[in-house]
Amino acid sequence: MTETDTVSNLQAVHERIAKAAASADRMAADVSLTVVSKTWPAETIRPLLAAGHRIFGENRVQEAQGKWPDLKAAFPGTQLHLIGSLQSNKAEDAIALFDVIETLDREKLAKVFGKLYATSERRPDLFVQVNTGEEPQKGGVSPQQAVDFAQWCRDELTLPIIGLMAIPPAEEPPAPHFALLHKLTHEAELPRISMGMSGDFEIAAQLGATDVRVGSAIFGPRNSP
Numbered sequence: 001m002t003e004t005d006t007v008s009n010l011q012a013v014h015e016r017i018a019k020a021a022a023s024a025d026r027m028a029a030d031v032s033l034t035v036v037s038k039t040w041p042a043e044t045i046r047p048l049l050a051a052g053h054r055i056f057g058e059n060r061v062q063e064a065q066g067k068w069p070d071l072k073a074a075f076p077g078t079q080l081h082l083i084g085s086l087q088s089n090k091a092e093d094a095i096a097l098f099d100v101i102e103t104l105d106r107e108k109l110a111k112v113f114g115k116l117y118a119t120s121e122r123r124p125d126l127f128v129q130v131n132t133g134e135e136p137q138k139g140g141v142s143p144q145q146a147v148d149f150a151q152w153c154r155d156e157l158t159l160p161i162i163g164l165m166a167i168p169p170a171e172e173p174p175a176p177h178f179a180l181l182h183k184l185t186h187e188a189e190l191p192r193i194s195m196g197m198s199g200d201f202e203i204a205a206q207l208g209a210t211d212v213r214v215g216s217a218i219f220g221p222r223n224s225p
Ligand SMILES: *Cc1c(COP(=O)(O)O)cnc(C)c1O
Pocket: 036, 038, 059, 083, 084, 167, 196, 197, 198, 199, 213, 214, 215, 216, 217
């Protein structure tokens, strides 16, 4: 894919978000686009930064450490979101590099963050990941525990929890999962909802997403590892 392609794909995704939002009486500006750049090298990402985009998502701390310090230095205002599962022993590295961590998915990690945030100057905003499909192989707290867990993280551990995030099961229609996440976010009295990927970000935008995470609709298909 050439530079022009990724930049025009970005524009097309923005237009599709705007249309979907409008169809649900929402404002395009209320849906923030996180461009998921995992697996892509810095030179593929740079044209999107040069075109003015500033919000990106990566799923692995180590991979992000290899490309983002230079890109962030070159493009001030860049906001990097961690969207992949985080091992506790990488939490400190994640806090140092990422601006938002979307995958707070268990008590142990929350306690580690609680300790680190108490002394850290950097305090990335956090989403609690919810396993809406209750899939055993997927991270996230169960829908039944999500509200209590988010409030415990916020009120007891004083963590900056800003919303809930979910990745619905690949083989199910996403809308019921998006509706459930919307309901839980409302119950937890949190402002942001991260849901929707290349295949379903328009449905997510209609159902209340404030953050959609889109990779392949912009960069094309990733090579499988
Ligand atoms: C890879 C990934 C995405 C982007 O997926 P696409 O289908 O390429 O848009 C979004 N969210 C998470 C958590 C991911 O791991």
